[in-house]
Amino acid sequence: MPANRFNGQTSHGIGIGLRVPHYAHILDKKPVVGWFEIISENFMVDGGRPLEILDRILEQYHVVQHGVSMYLGSADRPDRAHLKKLRQLVRRTRTPWVSDHLCWGSVDGTYSHDLLPMPYTFAAAKRTAEKIRQVSDYLGVPVCVENVSSYAEFHVSEMTEWEFLTEVLLDVNNIYVSSKNHGFDPYDYLNGIPAERVGQMHVAGHTKFEKYILDTHDHPVLDPVWKLYAHATRRCGVTATLLEWDDKIPSFDEVHNEALKANEFIAEAAENSKFGIRNSK
Amino acid sequence: MKSKPKPMGSTAELRAFQRVMMGALVRPLGSADEDAAGFIKPNSRLTALERLEIYHRMYWFRLIDSVTDDSPGLASLLGEAKFDRLVRAYLGKYPSRSFTLRNLCSRLPQFIREEPRWTAPRTALARDVARFEWAQTVAYDGEERPLLSPAEIAGVPPSRLRLALQPCLSLLALDFPVDDFVMAVKKRNTLRGEASNAREAGGRAGRRVKRVTPPRRGRVYLAVYRLAGRLHYLRLEPGGFRILEAIRAGRPLARAIAAGGRVRPAQVEEWFATWMKFGWFCRTPL
Numbered sequence: 001m002p003a004n005r006f007n008g009q010t011s012h013g014i015g016i017g018l019r020v021p022h023y024a025h026i027l028d029k030k031p032v033v034g035w036f037e038i039i040s041e042n043f044m045v046d047g048g049r050p051l052e053i054l055d056r057i058l059e060q061y062h063v064v065q066h067g068v069s070m071y072l073g074s075a076d077r078p079d080r081a082h083l084k085k086l087r088q089l090v091r092r093t094r095t096p097w098v099s100d101h102l103c104w105g106s107v108d109g110t111y112s113h114d115l116l117p118m119p120y121t122f123a124a125a126k127r128t129a130e131k132i133r134q135v136s137d138y139l140g141v142p143v144c145v146e147n148v149s150s151y152a153e154f155h156v157s158e159m160t161e162w163e164f165l166t167e168v169l170l171d172v173n174n175i176y177v178s179s180k181n182h183g184f185d186p187y188d189y190l191n192g193i194p195a196e197r198v199g200q201m202h203v204a205g206h207t208k209f210e211k212y213i214l215d216t217h218d219h220p221v222l223d224p225v226w227k228l229y230a231h232a233t234r235r236c237g238v239t240a241t242l243l244e245w246d247d248k249i250p251s252f253d254e255v256h257n258e259a260l261k262a263n264e265f266i267a268e269a270a271e272n273s274k275f276g277i278r279n280s281k
Numbered sequence: 282m283k284s285k286p287k288p289m290g291s292t293a294e295l296r297a298f299q300r301v302m303m304g305a306l307v308r309p310l311g312s313a314d315e316d317a318a319g320f321i322k323p324n325s326r327l328t329a330l331e332r333l334e335i336y337h338r339m340y341w342f343r344l345i346d347s348v349t350d351d352s353p354g355l356a357s358l359l360g361e362a363k364f365d366r367l368v369r370a371y372l373g374k375y376p377s378r379s380f381t382l383r384n385l386c387s388r389l390p391q392f393i394r395e396e397p398r399w400t401a402p403r404t405a406l407a408r409d410v411a412r413f414e415w416a417q418t419v420a421y422d423g424e425e426r427p428l429l430s431p432a433e434i435a436g437v438p439p440s441r442l443r444l445a446l447q448p449c450l451s452l453l454a455l456d457f458p459v460d461d462f463v464m465a466v467k468k469r470n471t472l473r474g475e476a477s478n479a480r481e482a483g484g485r486a487g488r489r490v491k492r493v494t495p496p497r498r499g500r501v502y503l504a505v506y507r508l509a510g511r512l513h514y515l516r517l518e519p520g521g522f523r524i525l526e527a528i529r530a531g532r533p534l535a536r537a538i539a540a541g542g543r544v545r546p547a548q549v550e551e552w553f554a555t556w557m558k559f560g561w562f563c564r565t566p567l
Binding site: 152 | 288290291292298299302306307320321322324326327331335336344376377378379380420421422510511
């Protein structure tokens with residue numbers, strides 16, 4: 001959706017991740033970029049260069065926060081110290097929404113630093129929804145939840161991942177990776193999610209191995225993922241979209257040009273929607 | 282599979298499931314957990330254990346890589362195999378208790394002291410290197426409070442004046458001159474890459490550690506600090522180190538200077554001018 005309550009009623013265009021190798025280029029050349037996504041945890045510090053860089057970026061650009069350790073699916077209560085630091089950062093960046101993952105990763109105060117897949121049960125859905133509400137109320141901004149790429153499914157699951165999702169940061173690459181790892185149709189996933197609740201999308205590259213696909217974020221986006229993205233855009237409308245490129249990071253221009261490819265699919269989706277073409281594979 | 286998973290109808294059961302899975306992840310590398318695998322569905326290409334193994338390996342590789350990134354000096358000193366064994370033992374005893382990987386090495390110096398067998402016969406040197414490298418992390422993004430201005434302390438007699446040191450400043454008394462050694466191995470001034478749920482293809486990136494001749498024993502006193510966003514370290518005279526330690530301990534200025542021992546007043550004045558210039562003194566917290 002162009003603007004909705006899950007992205008703070010904003011209409012951000014194409015963004016890219018703010019990464020260390022590009023700092024000098026961005027600060028020196030000041031390229032035109034719709035917005036930057038930051039990994040919240042890298043800036044939830046007490047001082048130093050990360051915050052100095054961030055403040056300089058904030059003078060020029062919109063910044064949206066993306067987290068990796070809220071663990072909305074963990075049974076534990078949200079960590080108050082973590083939330084307090086996150087809220088300080090939200091106030092600093094004035095992010096219209098924050099996103100994190102539909103996953104768990106900590107229990108009893110021990111952290112895996114991984115995004116572990118959820119058992120899709122009604123009890124877990126209730127607990128996760130409760131935590132999303134608590135976090136959103138505390139931070140004062142909407143919380144978008146991103147589907148993760150996964151390499152395991154659980155016997156106890158009582159529903160599909162797309163039935164489990166609510167306020168969505170739709171990672172199209174993750175849908176593709178998981179569909180190959182678990183053998184479902186990624187278009188069933190896209191057609192099953194609540195389109196009106198999608199606040200943001202992610203695209204990225206992945207790596208194929210003999211027995212599974214790994215979500216590596218170290219390549220350009222592959223064609224099947226762009227096709228899924230086009231379908232997602234047709235279903236959900238033109239939505240703030242971010243390219244993730246986190247390893248083997250090439251030049252800023254290469255990353256930015258890859259991100260801007262999304263515009264082709266957005267234009268196509270907008271054109272098709274004029275003629276009422278939706279939900280086609 | 283040892284036992285059939287039970288339905289999961291409550292938060293308590295979700296927590297119990299997550300405890301089992303976390304237990305499987307943090308087990309030593311290479312050991313299998315059939316109880317945890319019992320929760321996982323196999324597919325046509327992978328067994329439940331193989332699917333669990335993907336997460337198990339990724340847990341270890343991610344954390345070992347993070348410790349390696351933050352400990353280049355220690356890795357160089359011990360060599361790849363010995364460093365790897367140390368890190369595995371460390372994370373086995375002290376798994377991460379923080380939401381950020383930034384804090385992963387905070388207890389490494391303590392662990393080296395507690396379990397010297399992993400670093401023998403260079404335990405003292407290894408501990409000094411680990412302390413210096415953790416001090417760099419603190420200096421890199423630790424708290425920096427507003428500077429203390431001369432006007433704020435004017436008129437307060439030294440017998441009552443208490444100064445505070447910046448939280449991001451570390452004071453180290455070391456048995457080895459590890460500063461030059463670590464800096465020769467790697468000058469570290471980048472953010473750690475904690476990004477989304479991207480995985481490194483094929484596991485660890487095969488980081489090569491630069492080997493540098495280790496330093497010989499020799500007492501040094503160091504201040505590790507941040508200035509204009511950059512990491513710095515400064516060797517201190519023993520007297521200056523004692524004065525700063527006394528200030529950090531909360532002693533009034535007159536007593537802190539006395540703790541420095543026999544030092545010329547002109548020397549003390551020069552030190553304080555330097556320390557003020559580097560922004561080491563800050564307001565005490567409210």
